Amino acid sequence: MRLSHAGTSDVGRKRTHNEDAYLLLPEENLFCVADGMGGHASGEVAARIAVEEMAEFFRTTGRDEDATWPFKMDPAHGYDENRLLTGVKLANLRIFERAATDQRLRGMGTTIVTVSFPRSGDAVLVGHVGDSRAYLLRGGKLEPLTRDHSMLEQMIELGWITRAEASWRGNGGPSRYAGMSAAAEADVHLLELQPGDRLLLCSDGLTEMLDDDELPPLLAAPRTPEEACARLVAAANDAGGRDNITVIVVAVS
Numbered sequence: 001m002r003l004s005h006a007g008t009s010d011v012g013r014k015r016t017h018n019e020d021a022y023l024l025l026p027e028e029n030l031f032c033v034a035d036g037m038g039g040h041a042s043g044e045v046a047a048r049i050a051v052e053e054m055a056e057f058f059r060t061t062g063r064d065e066d067a068t069w070p071f072k073m074d075p076a077h078g079y080d081e082n083r084l085l086t087g088v089k090l091a092n093l094r095i096f097e098r099a100a101t102d103q104r105l106r107g108m109g110t111t112i113v114t115v116s117f118p119r120s121g122d123a124v125l126v127g128h129v130g131d132s133r134a135y136l137l138r139g140g141k142l143e144p145l146t147r148d149h150s151m152l153e154q155m156i157e158l159g160w161i162t163r164a165e166a167s168w169r170g171n172g173g174p175s176r177y178a179g180m181s182a183a184a185e186a187d188v189h190l191l192e193l194q195p196g197d198r199l200l201l202c203s204d205g206l207t208e209m210l211d212d213d214e215l216p217p218l219l220a221a222p223r224t225p226e227e228a229c230a231r232l233v234a235a236a237n238d239a240g241g242r243d244n245i246t247v248i249v250v251a252v253s
Contacts, residue, residue: 001193001252002253003029005225005249006226007248008230009022009245010205010233010236010244012241014243019047020047020205021048022246023114027062030058030114030117032050032248033114033248034047035205036050036109038108043110046108049091049095050095054087054114057083058087070089080118084186084188085185088127089186092180093183095108095110095179096179109178109179110179111128111130111174111178113130113132114127115134115199123190123192125190126189128146130148131148131174132146132203133201133207134199137215137220142215142216144212147187150173193252196221197252198251199250201247202247203243205243206232206233206236206245208242209237209239218231225250232245232247232249233245233247
């Protein structure tokens with residue numbers, strides 16, 4: 001399995017400050033988008049901590065598989081799943097600790113959506129906490145790989161509203177995010193891949209501006225991942241650009 005990738009972040013047309021961050025770590029096959037919250041400065045700090053802690057943990061464990069981990073492995077998951085879960089847990093803890101010790105950063109947090117490609121097998125691990133999303137484009141069909149941790153998604157699951165009714169409401173903000181507590185958990189699952197697949201990671205600055213059915217023609221080959229990223233950001237800005245827009249595209253061949 002060969003991967004090509006690109007990522008970009010744009011402040012959008014309504015904001016003056018970018019509180020998103022993203023990570024491209026191809027040497028460890030790790031990619032991540034974080035959308036910070038909590039104010040003009042603290043959201044940016046939370047997002048930056050998230051991607052930096054994820055990167056450092058994966059670099060450390062990539063160099064030394066016997067390195068001491070900050071959390072015990074969950075026996076219900078294999079090594080690769082535990083590695084991704086632990087990276088998110090560590091990022092969450094660092095954000096929570098920083099906010100607890102700096103009054104200016106109280107209440108900060110960030111979403112995290114991340115993919116990791118195990119070194120053996122043709123598969124990808126998808127992890128997320130919050131309402132930043134991952135998608136799979138296969139054969140022209142777009143499939144969501146994450147379900148928002150949001151107030152609106154909870155209302156849909158409880159049957160209070162339909163998904164069609166929810167489409168015009170906004171998602172109400174994340175109901176779970178990194179930094180929310182000392183032990184915020186990510187959802188992680190494994191997906192088998194095929195040549196020609198494309199993965200999209202994005203903050204809600206993209207998905208609040210564009211419907212899912214608008215994404216495939218912007219994401220699809222023969223455009224390179226760099227071209228796809230540029231077109232996705234341009235389309236979100238053309239639709240209003242109300243928030244920061246961050247995207248990563250990973251192509252599988």
